[in-house]
Amino acid sequence: MKLDGKVALVTGSSQGIGQEIVLRLAEAGANVVINYRSHPEGAEDTLAKVEAIGGQCYMADCPNHPPNSRGYTVQADLGSVDEVRQLIADSIQHFGKLDILVNNAGIEKHAPFWNVTEADYDAVMNVNLKGVFFATQIFVNHLMDTKRTGKVINISSVHEELPFPNFTAYCASKGGLRMMTRNLAVELGALGITINNVAPGAIETPINTKLLNDPEKLNALLKNIPLGRLGQPQDVANLVTFLASAEADYITGSTFVVDGGLLWNYQEQ
Numbered sequence: 001m002k003l004d005g006k007v008a009l010v011t012g013s014s015q016g017i018g019q020e021i022v023l024r025l026a027e028a029g030a031n032v033v034i035n036y037r038s039h040p041e042g043a044e045d046t047l048a049k050v051e052a053i054g055g056q057c058y059m060a061d062c063p064n065h066p067p068n069s070r071g072y073t074v075q076a077d078l079g080s081v082d083e084v085r086q087l088i089a090d091s092i093q094h095f096g097k098l099d100i101l102v103n104n105a106g107i108e109k110h111a112p113f114w115n116v117t118e119a120d121y122d123a124v125m126n127v128n129l130k131g132v133f134f135a136t137q138i139f140v141n142h143l144m145d146t147k148r149t150g151k152v153i154n155i156s157s158v159h160e161e162l163p164f165p166n167f168t169a170y171c172a173s174k175g176g177l178r179m180m181t182r183n184l185a186v187e188l189g190a191l192g193i194t195i196n197n198v199a200p201g202a203i204e205t206p207i208n209t210k211l212l213n214d215p216e217k218l219n220a221l222l223k224n225i226p227l228g229r230l231g232q233p234q235d236v237a238n239l240v241t242f243l244a245s246a247e248a249d250y251i252t253g254s255t256f257v258v259d260g261g262l263l264w265n266y267q268e269q
Helices: 016-027 040-053 081-095 118-145 168-191 206-212 215-222 233-244
Strands: 007-010 031-036 071-075 100-103 150-155 193-200 255-258
Touching (some): 007 081, 016 031, 016 040, 016 100, 016 150, 016 233, 031 081, 040 071, 071 081, 081 118, 118 193, 150 168, 150 233, 168 193, 193 233, 206 215, 233 255
Parallel strands (some): 007 031, 031 071, 150 193, 193 255
16 A cells, blocks of 8 residues: 555644554655644654654655655644635645545534533534535645545544434534535545545544543443454554555545444443
8 A cells, every 4th residue: 555655634643543644654655744733742743753754755846844854743723714724725835735635633522412512512513524524625626726636534433323422512523524425425526536434433542541541431341342452543544544545546435434343232331
């Protein structure tokens, strides 16, 4: 799965799944844009790991960054369309183009339905759905302007399918993402642009630190996972890298679940 000469933007890539996606794409040969909202130290850590991978920058003309530098960090809040627009513009200015967009940034807010605030609802929808919608739109316009094909890969969730009590806004955002992906597969197919969802289940990342330190809750969750373990960020990143490659050129409009069998075995405790 070679990505030599490709440029990928991965939103929300300062840690966890996003960071692992960046590293896996870089290992496959891509130049990568690392996006963060509020943790520049995480973005710099990701960048250092990209540079440690080594290799040449495969761009024919890349005057805006040091020779052989295959990573670039950009701060942006995916909940703001203006910042999304600037993020993509900065990425294109730096590397000269974009070929792959990985919409990874996402947030969740825990609350019973009757206590959900408008502010929390808007925050979740703005990042998880509106931000993805407009990042994809701006990226597609770039591909149309440059008469090229490209790949869009959304990091969704098993909760585009599986109910998750006390996270109704989150589930609604992922359900909307599922339908958006199906619809855009039809609209973008004639342009040679593919779009797919990767839907992780329970993945061992910093966001799950509280769960990992609660043996009772962790064991209850593991009983719902037929493979008997939490997923690792690389489990998601490997699939993303495949979907970003030419080997997946005939795949579009689909959701690929990475959950160890959780979706078909889950029972709310």
